[in-house]
Amino acid sequence: MLTIWGRRSSFNVQKVLWLAGELGLAYRHVSIGGEFGGCETAEFEALNPTRRIPVIELDGEIAWESHTILRLLAAQTRQAPFWLADPFARSHAERWMDWCQTTLEPDLMTGLFWAMVRTPESERNWPLVHEKNARCTQHFQMLDRMLATRPFLSGDALGLGDIPVGATLFRYFSLDVERPALPHVNAWYRRLQQRPAYREHVMASFEALRGRPG
Numbered sequence: 001m002l003t004i005w006g007r008r009s010s011f012n013v014q015k016v017l018w019l020a021g022e023l024g025l026a027y028r029h030v031s032i033g034g035e036f037g038g039c040e041t042a043e044f045e046a047l048n049p050t051r052r053i054p055v056i057e058l059d060g061e062i063a064w065e066s067h068t069i070l071r072l073l074a075a076q077t078r079q080a081p082f083w084l085a086d087p088f089a090r091s092h093a094e095r096w097m098d099w100c101q102t103t104l105e106p107d108l109m110t111g112l113f114w115a116m117v118r119t120p121e122s123e124r125n126w127p128l129v130h131e132k133n134a135r136c137t138q139h140f141q142m143l144d145r146m147l148a149t150r151p152f153l154s155g156d157a158l159g160l161g162d163i164p165v166g167a168t169l170f171r172y173f174s175l176d177v178e179r180p181a182l183p184h185v186n187a188w189y190r191r192l193q194q195r196p197a198y199r200e201h202v203m204a205s206f207e208a209l210r211g212r213p214g
Contacts, residue, residue: 002027002073005044006053007034009209011109012066013054014202015167019070021197022158023077035208067097067164074160081159093154093161100164107135108168116175120211133177140172140182147184151191158195166192170203 002020004027006013020027032038033053040051048055048064055064058076063069071094074083084090111132115125143165146153154161169189173179192198 003030003057004028005030005032005047005055007031007036008201008204009034009206010053011167011171014204015066015163016054016056016069016073017201018167018197019073019082019160019163021201022195023073023079023082025073025077067101070097070160070163081154081157083160093159096153096161097164100168104136104139104165104168107132107139108172112136112175112177113171116177117171117206118209118211120213122213123211129177136172137180140185141180144182144184147188152188158192162192166198167202171206174206 002025004013004016004020006016008014008017008029008031010033017029032044038044039053044055045051047057047062050064052064054066054069055062056069056072058072063072077083084093112129115129115132119125143153150156152158152162153165166188169185169192173189193203
C-alpha cells in the first residue's frame with residue numbers, strides 16, 4: 001500500500017496526488033504540515049530529515065522530494081506514457097520537470113504566488129510582484145510556443161513532464177495579475193481540467209494559505 005504524507009493544499013503534495021490518481025494507485029493519505037502540524041516531530045524527522053512534505057512509503061521504503069517521488073512512482077508502475085523505457089525519450093519529460101523546479105517555480109510559486117497570496121495585501125512588495133510577473137510572462141510565452149505543436153508538454157499524450165508545470169496553472173490563472181495572450185497554454189489547461197484527478201487534487205482551494213495582516 002502506498003502512503004502519502006502532506007497537506008492537500010501543498011503544491012508539491014498536489015503533484016504526487018495527481019500522478020497517483022492518473023496511475024490509478026490506491027493510497028492512504030496522512031494530513032501533515034501547515035495547519036495540521038507534525039513536521040517538527042521526531043517521528044516525521046525519522047521519515048524525512050529535512051522535515052518537508054511530501055513523503056511517501058511504498059513497499060516498506062521511504063522517499064521524499066516531490067520530483068523524485070514522481071519519477072519513482074512512474075518507474076515502479078511502468079505505465080506508459082508516464083514511464084518510457086527509452087532513456088532519451090524519457091528525458092523529454094524530465095527536462096520539463098527540472099525546468100519547472102529550477103526556473104518556473106522560483107518565479108511563480110515561491111515568487112509571484114507568495115507575494116500575492118501568502119503576503120497580506122497591505123504588506124505586498126509591488127516591485128517584486130511586477131518583476132516576478134514579468135518573468136512568469138516570459139516563461140508562459142515560451143510554453144505557449146512549445147504547445148503550439150503538441151497537445152501536451154510530454155507530446156501527444158499526458159506524461160510525466162506535464163505534472164509539475166501543469167500543477168502550476170490553477171494558481172497562475174487564479175491570480176489577479178495581468179497575463180499575456182496564451183491560446184495554446186489555455187487549450188492545454190482546458191485539457192487538464194477534463195481529467196478527474198487534476199480537478200480533484202490540483203484545483204483545490206488555497207484560501208487557507210492566504211496571508212492575514214498581523
